[in-house]
Amino acid sequence: MIESLRDRFSRRRSTPAKRKLGFRPLRAGVEPLEERRLLAAATTISIKPCVQEVTPAAAVILWETGQDCSDNQVYYRVAGSGGAFNSVTTDRNADTKIAEMQITGLSADTEYEFRVRSKAAKRNNGYSPSSTDCWSFKTFPNPASPPSQFTFVAYGDTRTNPTWHQGVADDIAAQNAAYVIHVGDAPETGEGTGYRSQWKSMYFDPATNLLNGVVYSQPTHRPAVPVIPVQGNHEYAGTGTHWYSSYMSLPNNGVSGDAEKYFSFTYGNVFNIGLNTVADDYPSEAPSYAPGSNQYNWLVSQLQSTAFQDATWHVVYMHHPAYTWCQGHSESVNVQNYLVPLFEQYGVDLVYYGHCHVYERYVNNGIQYVLSGGGGAPGHYDRTDQDTTPPVRVSGLFCDATDTDKHLQSSIMDVDVPNRTLNYECYAHDRSLGFTDTFMLTKPALFSGGVLSVYGDATVSATPEGFVTVNGKTLSGLVRASQVTQLRAFGPGADLSGVTAANGFAKLGRNVQLLGSDSEDLGSAVVLLGVNVASAAEPAAAPKLIDAASVDQVMAREVKVSTPAASQTGSLLGGSAGFRAAARAKDALFADAGEELPTLRLRRPGAR
Numbered sequence: 001m002i003e004s005l006r007d008r009f010s011r012r013r014s015t016p017a018k019r020k021l022g023f024r025p026l027r028a029g030v031e032p033l034e035e036r037r038l039l040a041a042a043t044t045i046s047i048k049p050c051v052q053e054v055t056p057a058a059a060v061i062l063w064e065t066g067q068d069c070s071d072n073q074v075y076y077r078v079a080g081s082g083g084a085f086n087s088v089t090t091d092r093n094a095d096t097k098i099a100e101m102q103i104t105g106l107s108a109d110t111e112y113e114f115r116v117r118s119k120a121a122k123r124n125n126g127y128s129p130s131s132t133d134c135w136s137f138k139t140f141p142n143p144a145s146p147p148s149q150f151t152f153v154a155y156g157d158t159r160t161n162p163t164w165h166q167g168v169a170d171d172i173a174a175q176n177a178a179y180v181i182h183v184g185d186a187p188e189t190g191e192g193t194g195y196r197s198q199w200k201s202m203y204f205d206p207a208t209n210l211l212n213g214v215v216y217s218q219p220t221h222r223p224a225v226p227v228i229p230v231q232g233n234h235e236y237a238g239t240g241t242h243w244y245s246s247y248m249s250l251p252n253n254g255v256s257g258d259a260e261k262y263f264s265f266t267y268g269n270v271f272n273i274g275l276n277t278v279a280d281d282y283p284s285e286a287p288s289y290a291p292g293s294n295q296y297n298w299l300v301s302q303l304q305s306t307a308f309q310d311a312t313w314h315v316v317y318m319h320h321p322a323y324t325w326c327q328g329h330s331e332s333v334n335v336q337n338y339l340v341p342l343f344e345q346y347g348v349d350l351v352y353y354g355h356c357h358v359y360e361r362y363v364n365n366g367i368q369y370v371l372s373g374g375g376g377a378p379g380h381y382d383r384t385d386q387d388t389t390p391p392v393r394v395s396g397l398f399c400d401a402t403d404t405d406k407h408l409q410s411s412i413m414d415v416d417v418p419n420r421t422l423n424y425e426c427y428a429h430d431r432s433l434g435f436t437d438t439f440m441l442t443k444p445a446l447f448s449g450g451v452l453s454v455y456g457d458a459t460v461s462a463t464p465e466g467f468v469t470v471n472g473k474t475l476s477g478l479v480r481a482s483q484v485t486q487l488r489a490f491g492p493g494a495d496l497s498g499v500t501a502a503n504g505f506a507k508l509g510r511n512v513q514l515l516g517s518d519s520e521d522l523g524s525a526v527v528l529l530g531v532n533v534a535s536a537a538e539p540a541a542a543p544k545l546i547d548a549a550s551v552d553q554v555m556a557r558e559v560k561v562s563t564p565a566a567s568q569t570g571s572l573l574g575g576s577a578g579f580r581a582a583a584r585a586k587d588a589l590f591a592d593a594g595e596e597l598p599t600l601r602l603r604r605p606g607a608r
């Protein structure tokens with residue numbers, strides 16, 4: 001027997017749980033018609049609240065309702081604090097079904113729990129029943145205080161097959177990533193009449209475990225992960241990017257007029273640049289990135305910025321491929337001609353892109369190029385062998401025909417901040433394929449201030465940005481002239497005319513020592529960086545002890561080394577036997593302050 005609306009409504013009202021959800025008590029004498037209206041009134045949430053545009057002090061919570069709403073609210077507090085909830089009631093999204101609420105005044109690197117509710121604009125509609133579910137998110141850390149370790153992930157081309165996208169998104173959710181970069185093509189048709197629903201069905205819903213996390217009340221609670229996409233050609237579809245702009249809140253630090261179409265942000269010691277390369281397909285609608293364009297000039301300004309130079313890792317991502325062998329789309333000549341030279345000039349480390357629904361990795365002139373287009377779109381045919389002709393194709397995930405799922409994957413980066421390493425891993429979503437691609441990148445230790453010793457006939461100066469150069473080359477540790485408190489130059493022909501306060505060496509004063517005294521030709525320069533070694537005795541014979549021709553560069557700070565042969569420990573700058581052995585063995589020494597070097601494989605002179 002079908003229960004009446006009155007019976008059903010009365011039973012629901014009587015449960016304690018529902019009373020918490022903002023249902024209004026039914027008035028006595030209410031007519032059946034009004035009851036029916038109230039029953040249909042509960043505002044529904046069609047896209048769960050996700051976190052976007054996260055900074056150390058702010059975050060945006062975005063969700064979509066099933067009805068036009070006029071009263072959206074976010075309640076938040078520090079996770080687990082048990083304190084009172086703060087609230088935000090300002091909705092900055094013009095769409096009547098999308099709530100876009102920015103929370104400001106937050107603490108960096110802190111988890112917050114939050115709940116949302118919406119009230120339909122139509123008379124008698126109630127609030128959405130979400131007031132008892134708290135999700136959580138975490139603010140970004142201040143760049144000056146990065147976490148010691150974190151993970152970020154790259155993926156993209158998530159369109160067309162929601163089941164495939166869900167599988168990949170679940171893989172990513174298991175990584176507990178701090179953030180995810182998305183290389184574009186989120187839905188199949190992201191624009192145009194009748195295609196709005198694809199954002200829910202192809203992008204938001206399949207990625208719910210990633211975008212929404214696990215509610216805070218659950219023992220397995222997990223913060224919502226910010227996914228930060230660039231635009232692909234499927235976001236445009238030839239008619240603009242209204243829905244992309246409506247559903248995505250992105251860093252607004254591009255050029256005025258191109259708001260949120262390209263942007264940059266920092267997480268920890270990673271500087272990320274998201275570019276818009278859709279002009280390859282829609283030149284009249286998407287912003288140009290040709291030399292002289294607003295986007296190109298903005299990119300140069302980002303690459304020259306202090307934030308970029310201070311970061312350890314430099315990431316660029318976009319939609320169109322710099323390099324690919326894939327048979328789905330050709331590589332972008334514009335990317336190669338306009339952008340790659342900038343990447344090489346300014347020291348970009350990792351470049352990610354999609355458009356082709358394959359996985360490939362190339363290495364060219366020291367830059368890793370990752371095609372991570374396995375998020376859900378139909379696979380493209382690709383080969384799996386390596387290519388030794390630059391750009392060197394070092395890895396590929398074979399796809400034997402279109403419409404297969406063998407290409408599904410994501411790219412995972414584990415960052416170790418103190419050790420300045422980045423461990424990369426890509427594995428196929430289909431584990432039975434047994435495919436993995438891994439590598440590790442390491443940066444030399446940073447010079448945090450102190451003595452700079454230069455051996456050899458070196459010319460020492462600084463870039464206009466204030467970074468020390470030796471023989472015209474910026475030191476790979478990005479040493480700031482302003483950090484050098486003492487300069488010791490041992491080469492008899494050392495040129496220190498560029499070492500001036502005007503070049504940033506303002507702390508030097510009289511602490512410049514030109515110690516070269518003989519005419520030995522030392523060849524290339526050797527640079528030693530040290531802290532707290534002012535009292536260490538510089539050996540007068542140091543230039544003669546170093547076979548400079550066999551040393552590319554040595555950089556360290558307060559390093560102690562020990563030789564396997566003699567188990568001798570000594571200060572690097574003290575000119576120990578260990579150091580001499582290392583120098584002769586052409587080892588590059590990089591280590592943190594005060595650290596022994598268990599990973600340093602000192603080879604005895606003459607050993608291979």
Ligand SMILES: [Fe+2]
Binds near residue numbers: 185232234356
């Ligand atoms: Fe595409």
